[in-house]
Amino acid sequence: MIKDITLGQYFPGNSFIHRLDPRIKLIALVVFIVSIFFAEGLVSYGLCIGFTVAMVAISKIKPKLILRSLRAIIIIVIFTALLNMLYTPGKEIVSFWIFKITWEGIYAGFAMAVRVILLVTVSALLTYTTSPMALTDGLEKLLLPLKKIKIPVHEFAMMMTIALRFIPTLIEETDKIMSAQKARGADFESGNIIKRAKALIPVLVPLFVSSFRRADELATAMECRLYHGGSGRTRLKSLRYGKIDAIGTIILVLVCAGIIVLAKVFGL
Amino acid sequence: MIKIDNLHFAYPVDDGEEQKEAIRGISLEIKRGEFVALLGHNGSGKSTLAKLLNGILIPVSGAVYVDGMNTADEDKLLEIRKKAGMVFQNPDNQIVATVVEEDVAFACENMGLPSEEIRRRVDTALETVGMSEFKLHAPHLLSGGQKQRVAIAGVLAMEPEIIILDEPTAMLDPKGRQEVMKAITALNREKGMTIVLITHHMDEAAQASRVVIIDQGKAVLDDTPEKVFSQVEEMRSHSLDVPQTVELMHLLGDGLDLTKISVAQCADEIEKYLS
Numbered sequence: 001m002i003k004d005i006t007l008g009q010y011f012p013g014n015s016f017i018h019r020l021d022p023r024i025k026l027i028a029l030v031v032f033i034v035s036i037f038f039a040e041g042l043v044s045y046g047l048c049i050g051f052t053v054a055m056v057a058i059s060k061i062k063p064k065l066i067l068r069s070l071r072a073i074i075i076i077v078i079f080t081a082l083l084n085m086l087y088t089p090g091k092e093i094v095s096f097w098i099f100k101i102t103w104e105g106i107y108a109g110f111a112m113a114v115r116v117i118l119l120v121t122v123s124a125l126l127t128y129t130t131s132p133m134a135l136t137d138g139l140e141k142l143l144l145p146l147k148k149i150k151i152p153v154h155e156f157a158m159m160m161t162i163a164l165r166f167i168p169t170l171i172e173e174t175d176k177i178m179s180a181q182k183a184r185g186a187d188f189e190s191g192n193i194i195k196r197a198k199a200l201i202p203v204l205v206p207l208f209v210s211s212f213r214r215a216d217e218l219a220t221a222m223e224c225r226l227y228h229g230g231s232g233r234t235r236l237k238s239l240r241y242g243k244i245d246a247i248g249t250i251i252l253v254l255v256c257a258g259i260i261v262l263a264k265v266f267g268l
Numbered sequence: 269m270i271k272i273d274n275l276h277f278a279y280p281v282d283d284g285e286e287q288k289e290a291i292r293g294i295s296l297e298i299k300r301g302e303f304v305a306l307l308g309h310n311g312s313g314k315s316t317l318a319k320l321l322n323g324i325l326i327p328v329s330g331a332v333y334v335d336g337m338n339t340a341d342e343d344k345l346l347e348i349r350k351k352a353g354m355v356f357q358n359p360d361n362q363i364v365a366t367v368v369e370e371d372v373a374f375a376c377e378n379m380g381l382p383s384e385e386i387r388r389r390v391d392t393a394l395e396t397v398g399m400s401e402f403k404l405h406a407p408h409l410l411s412g413g414q415k416q417r418v419a420i421a422g423v424l425a426m427e428p429e430i431i432i433l434d435e436p437t438a439m440l441d442p443k444g445r446q447e448v449m450k451a452i453t454a455l456n457r458e459k460g461m462t463i464v465l466i467t468h469h470m471d472e473a474a475q476a477s478r479v480v481i482i483d484q485g486k487a488v489l490d491d492t493p494e495k496v497f498s499q500v501e502e503m504r505s506h507s508l509d510v511p512q513t514v515e516l517m518h519l520l521g522d523g524l525d526l527t528k529i530s531v532a533q534c535a536d537e538i539e540k541y542l543s
Contacts, residue, residue, distance in 0.1 A: 012404065132366050165366050168408040214361045220324055221362035224354040225375035225422060226346055232380040236373035236387065 010131050017059040017129045021245045022138030028252045029126050035256040036115050043268035044259050051255050052118050061128050069124040077113050085109035132164040154230030177203050270298040275330040290316040292485035303456040303463045305473035308482035309507045318434045318466050322352040353423035355433045359415035368418055369403040375426045393421040397451045413444025430462040470511040474529050498526035
């Protein structure tokens with residue numbers, strides 16, 4: 001039941017997108033999302049959509065998986081689109097009660113829906129094509145300058161790695177505890193919200209206790225394998241800025257500059 | 269390789285509680301290439317002893333030397349742990365990474381080795397425990413025996429001289445136990461690795477070259493498995509069983525040679541007795 005939850009799922013592959021340095025992918029995500037919000041006319045939106053579709057195609061990730069990640073946000077998309085549609089002033093088409101639908105409103109509504117959909121698609125693409133380890137590694141390297149102002153970057157990255165590693169283990173354990181409680185007559189499915197939340201307490205308490213025990217054992221095991229913080233640590237796969245990363249950077253800069261110039265200079 | 273000298277240890281307790289010594293004066297020497305099984309029932313102090321061997325716990329009095337280095341010397345701690353690798357009971361709680369090969373690489377990464385050297389060691393370690401084909405798998409999808417072999421590979425990648433295993437098969441099913449025991453015995457016989465196996469399974473201890481019985485924090489018997497297990501009454505007095513082969517021969521009566529502990533030897537011995 002809970003086992004079906006997938007978080008930041010990764011689909012191994014060997015495409016151009018998969019092989020890109022995670023640092024480039026993280027920066028690209030931020031830069032591209034910002035560019036999307038610069039888009040104005042049909043041409044610049046078209047470029048955004050085209051670029052996203054092309055990336056999905058290159059990554060060889062099944063479109064079905066992208067659609068699945070979009071399903072979760074469909075209500076938000078419809079809601080923001082409707083709000084934009086109803087509250088944008090301009091040339092009126094129809095009006096009823098306190099609502100007015102305008103041409104500008106319809107356009108703004110669609111534009112917002114496209115933005116949100118693209119945003120989720122590229123984010124999903126990042127987690128689908130980058131292993132969690134590579135992602136935390138990239139994040140650690142990118143945030144390294146923060147170490148100068150005494151922010152423990154390595155420790156945060158390590159915490160993230162361990163959290164990702166233990167999600168499936170803890171989900172499995174929750175399932176086990178719930179089955180054990182059910183076998184003793186616990187009822188998780190009936191009653192109102194408060195009653196159901198209360199029923200979860202006997203699940204959460206043992207889960208917390210066992211997490212502390214796990215943490216203790218893991219810390220000992222890590223010490224036995226010579227872990228002594230981030231200093232002097234090397235990596236099995238050290239991140240290297242290679243040829244494909246250079247190509248990726250150039251494409252990214254061209255596309256994003258294109259979107260912004262088209263939108264802001266030519267108003268397309 | 270490891271020298272234990274009149275070792276005493278007690279866990280810290282709250283005020284007012286009576287302090288109970290977990291280890292009460294053990295002296296042992298473990299030589300290079302030996303396969304030693306530390307055997308004892310629950311609460312005998314065998315796991316505590318294991319934790320004292322590579323400086324997770326520090327002796328209250330007495331000392332443990334690993335290759336001449338005292339475990340109480342904090343500057344030598346990394347050096348000691350590099351020499352004496354340790355594998356724990358629960359494989360889930362000692363795997364750090366989300367991909368098998370990255371987990372095996374963890375210790376090497378901490379040692380600050382160059383990438384090519386890490387790659388070589390990871391591949392060799394996975395090969396040794398027969399897990400090469402799973403190197404890109406997610407650890408939580410493996411079986412218990414496979415996870416424990418990954419954990420052993422993670423320790424092997426440090427290229428230690430001795431491996432201490434604290435009940436590595438306690439949480440595994442019979443098939444997983446067999447896999448792990450096969451990997452451990454192969455390490456000792458083929459690679460000449462020094463092994464310290466903490467266990468309460470008699471048949472696992474029987475595969476060692478030397479068995480040390482721990483009871484109430486003391487080493488009470490220390491000999492070859494044949495000699496230790498043939499003392500059926502003595503073993504019982506320490507709340508321990510003997511392997512089923514010895515048990516059978518013991519029940520059959522006198523005149524049987526109780527040092528024939530393997531199944532084949534035992535069968536021969538009984539055949540001889542019956543004819």
